Amino acid sequence: MTQASTNPGSDGFTASQAKASWSFLRGHLREYGILFALIAIMVFFQIATDGILLKPINLTNLVLQNSYIVIMAIGMLLVIVSGHIDLSVGSVLGFVGALAAVMIVQWDLPYLLAAVLCLAAGALIGMAQGFWVAYFRIPSFIVTLAGMLVFKGLTLWLLAGQSVGPFPAQFQLIASGFIPDIFGAEGLNLFSLVIGLVVATAILAFAIRTRMSQAKTGAPTEPFAFFAAKHGLIFVALVYMSWLMAGFRGLPNVFIVMALLIAIYSFVTSRTTIGRRIYAIGGNEKAATLSGINSQRLVFLTFANMGMLAALAGLVFAARLNTATPKAGVSFELDVIAAVFIGGASMAGGVGTVVGAVIGAFIMGVMNNGMSILGIGIDWQQCIKGLVLLAAVIFDVMNKKKG
Amino acid sequence: MPTILEMRGITKEFPGVKALNNVSLSVEEGEIHALVGENGAGKSTLMKVLSGVYPHGSYSGDIVFDGEVRAYRGIRDSEADGIIIIHQELALIPLLSIAENIFLGNERARGGIIDWRRTEARAAELLEQVGLRESPKTLVDDLGLGKQQLVEIAKALSKDVRLMILDEPTSSLNETDSRKLLDLLLEFKAKGMTSILISHKLNEISRVADTITVIRDGAAVSRLDCAEGISEGRIIRDMVGRSLDNRFPERVAHAREETALEVRNWTVRHPIHSERRVVDDVSFHVKRGEVLGIAGLMGAGRTELAMSLFGRSWGAGIEGEAWIGGARADLSTVRRAIDAGLAYVTEDRKTYGLVLDDTIRRNVPLAKLEAVADGLVVNRNREAEVAERYRKRLNIKSSSIEQEAVNLSGGNQQKVVLSKWLFADPDILILDEPTRGIDVGAKFEIYTVIRDLAASGKAIIVISSEMPELLGVTDRLYVMNEGRFVAEMATEEASQERIMTAIIKSGEEAA
Structure with a gap:
């Protein structure tokens, strides 16, 4: 007597569960496809690099290397969901790093105070850009393109073209410290x-x-x-x-910071009224406005938030390099934006998740890391990353059409 | 005269709606043929069938042009035969010049390189023909609407037009420009050109038309020969003469004594052309428990009136006062208007009503999200309960509340928008074309909701271009034309003839 004949109920249950799970997965391919892609890429590089990828030291490095991209991707996700874009984040990251260096190294300000001032400066920069986008309807692409140039220039001016460092050991701990083992x-x-x-x-x-x-x-x-x-x-x-x-x-300390940000922003986007309203604005701004949602203020706040997170990323990056250089942050915005789109956000707004953006950032990160270990040159790395971005978005669009 | 166009037994169906039912239209060469009918009667659909916008095969019946049966697959096919449509919404590109617009898609070019001298010379000739004294290099943006209309006609002439179709060509023109345009039509007629004129303005039609075909509810109901002297009353009767059977829930008067909303001397200017008063010194009131109708033709200013009241969502230079419950109300933002008890269900649910990619669950509570949230956190269970409650109450046909709005039919989308505003629990509900593009069954359900809301003491304002709907569902009516309220009547004493007459009289007085 086989199990199936003695207990058809439980076997039928298993079969129907498997079938239901499979059809559920097919229905939600857009949400989970990206996660499977990350797993597949990790498995691939784990094998291709003979297990170096998931060695504790490499894994730790992977997190440290990508922390600032992840932090900015969280902010960028909100910006893109609201139907806008922020091209200035790389420059803002560089500028805030420079600001921190000037305040801490040259002016001898206490590093905590300097950090708070830097975050405030980032938020102010975000507000300055968000103001034009939200209240004067200047396209965000243009406003932040201008911001990108302005803050690149201001970074050069602030550092007078030199690198400024090193930072005090305490400050470096933001990026290179680990939580103590009690x-x-x-x-x-x-x-x-x-x-x-x-x-x-x-x-x-x-x-x-x-x-x-x-x-x-x-x-x-x-x-x-x-x-x-x-x-x-x-x-x-x-x-x-x-x-x-x-x-x-x-x-790493920065891992804790990142995890907290992911948790907080996931909650804000998926569970709060503010999050819900930002999605509604991105989905249909006119309908949202006619539903009594103050879309101008929310877009403004979204940019302010982006500025603050870019500043935080700037602090982490400066602490990691232990110096502020005029070249810091160059073209980071492209990695951040790519991460968000790989993570399933829509150019038109209204679609995307924080977790998706973070996974997108790690897909880019794992590929950078894995290809470097394999000794693939920067030339081919760029090509491959570009193709992955294109493939991810094509997958998304096709899947949407089918659905 | 020989017959240039004959449309025989045209039937066109959309899912759930028969837009045209066995319509025949016969146009003789060299005449001006007027096509009249209410909004939604099927005039535009018929013209889209003719021009190939709805390609051959998507309708049944025959189009015979110049004695041959034609099978147009697109606008290019019909244009090749010289059938040119000029749409009500002008299809000009504002930042290109007159000459560039005239030859758009039909460039005077050799090997892909535009011959500007030939383009401009030919454009100048065409402008001369339509009597427009402007340089071909002038940007269309710099022209008034009347002149833009002439550019459209010049564009039609550039394509060797044999049959010109004008869809409401004078709806946005002032009296002088309208007259010029009609004179031009007569001039073309004298040269032997055939045209079809779609219009609401019966005085214009009786001036220029040779033959009139009246369309009603997707059927051609009469063909009138103007040589026999047709009265406007006769045309109106043919346009609206359908009977009102049981398409509306029974009316019980619920109007109470208290005034829910009173609007005094409301004036709204066009946001760009600030000299145009789209709503001009309008005063009205609505009582609690009353269903108030606002009748009028498209472009009368009804939507603009409603949207300007609802948080100044439309227009500029808004003047006037709104009083709610005996106190002056602050309606300066949408949020304040909602807080004052107002709700506005838009006529364009896709653009202004729904977040299409979101589910029913997420759309329904959007206007009052705080009511399903604990502090800042949305309570998903309560949200789901609310969405489910309205899904049942309004009978939204869907697989579940997780269905995305984009995948619902028009009627069910409209119910989602209505749910959103019912959940916001307003005292005064403005419904703009609440049943446009909806099948008869869903219409009845929406009318029932309207009557129920009135019974519960809400004030309802229904804006509609379908007169039977207004007569069937309202208690009292205002008639709006060209930005003004031109008549007020109790619905019991109203008729479609009275409404149409009020509109036409006011239009003629203004002229």
Whole structure:
């Protein structure tokens, strides 16, 4: 007697779950396709580099190298969802790094005060640009193209064409420090591992709670098998990553900052009224305005937020290089914008997720890193990245047409 | 005279709607043939069938032009035969010159290189023919609407036109320009050209037309020979003469004593042409529990009136006062208008009503998102409950609240927009063309919602170009024409003839 004949109910259940999960996945290919792409790319490079990619030291580097792109991609996602674009972020990053260097190195300001002032300066820059975009309807492409030139110029002026550094050790910790291990275990940063476990568990618990309350109201949800597989995978991936990094020096400070930003902005975009309204503006500004949404103010705030995040990225980048150079941030805006579009955002606005943008940034990051390890020249790296961007967007458009 | 065009038994269906039902039209060579009918009667559809916008095969029936059956697959085919349409919305490119516009897509060129001397010389000849004294190099943007209309005609002439179709050519022209245009038509006729004139303005038609075909509800109801002396009353009767059977819920008067909204001396100017008063010194009121109708033709200023009231969403130099519940209301932004109890359901639901790529769940609470949020955080369960409640209440046909608005039919999209505003719980609800492009069943459901809302004490303002709808659903009517309220009547005493007469009388007085 086979299992199937003694217990047809459970087998039928499994089969129907598998089928439901598969059809759910096909229906949501746009959302999950990008995640599979990241996994595929990681597997590819893990094999191609003989396992160097996921070595603890390389993984840590990967996070550090891409932190400032990820931070800016979060802000850019909001800008693009609202139907605009910000080309100035690379220059703003460079300018704020220069500002920090001048304040800390030349004026001897306390680094904390300088950091706060720098963030404020970034927000002000964002407001200055957002003001014209939101209230005077000047196309954001042009306003921020102007901003890109202006702040590139101001960076040169501020640094008088020189590099300024080094920063005090305390300041460098933003980018190159690791969270301390309060347990002091040998060869393993146990505290980092614990944090990883706690966060992974919290995400899982949160997902289960949401699912249960959705079930109560009868809202349609993912098939159970899909839900279980997805969150199982996320749980394992998070724990595995923190275990890997715990094996090197633990979680980098900037990783914590990034994780917090991802969590906060994911929540803001998907769950709050502000987030919902920004999507509505990007989806149909006229309808949003006629629904009583103050679209001008929200667009203005979106740019202010972008400026602040670009400033934060500027601090991280300056701290990482331990010097401010006039060339900092050149063409970063292109990587940031590419990350957001690879992550599924739409040029027309109204579509995109924070997590998607972050995954997009890591796709670019993993490819940079993997291709460098393989010794592929910068020439071919550029070509391949360009083609990946094009392919991602084509996939998106085709998928939308089909849907 | 020989017959140049014969359309035989044309039937054109859209999903759920029969736009044209066995329409026949016969135009003789060298005449001016007028096509009249209410908005939505099917005139434009018929002309789109003729010009190939709806290609051969998408309709049934025959088009016979010059004695041969034709199968046009696109505008290029019909233009090759000399059938040229001049649309109501002019299709000129403002930042190109007159000459460039005339020969757009039809350039005087050799091997892809434009011969400017030939272009301008030919353009100058054509401008002479239409009596427009402007340099061919002048930008179209610098011309008034009347002159732009003449450029369109010159463009038609450049294509060896044999049959010129003008869709409401004078709707945006002043009296002098209109007269000039009509004189030009008569001049062309004297030279043997055939034209079809679509117009609402019966005085113009009786001046120039030789034959009139009246279209009503997608059917040609009469063909009148102007030589026999046709009265305007006869044309109006043919245009509107359908009976009102059970297409409306029963009317019970719910109007209460309290005035919900009173508007005094409201004037709105055009945002670009600030000398044009699109709404001119309009005063009106609506009571709680009352369904008020605003009748008028397209372009009368009704939408502009509504949008200017709703948070100054249209127009410039707005003057006048709005009083709600006995106090002067601040309607200066959409948010304030909503807070004052106003809601506006737009006539153009795709452009102004819906976030099309979003689901029903996300569209419904948009105007009052704070009501489904705890502080700043949207409560998704409550949001889903609200969306589901309205989906059931308005019978929105959809797979679930997760269906995207873009995939709903027109009637169901309209119900989503209506849900959004019902959820915002206004005291005064302005509905602009609430049933445009919607099938009869959904119309009835929307009328029922309107009557229910009135019963619950809301004040409803319905703007509609469909007179039967206004007569069927409202308690009281204003008639608007050219920016002014020209008549007020209780719906019981109103008729389509009275409304049309009021519009036409006011138009003639203004002239």
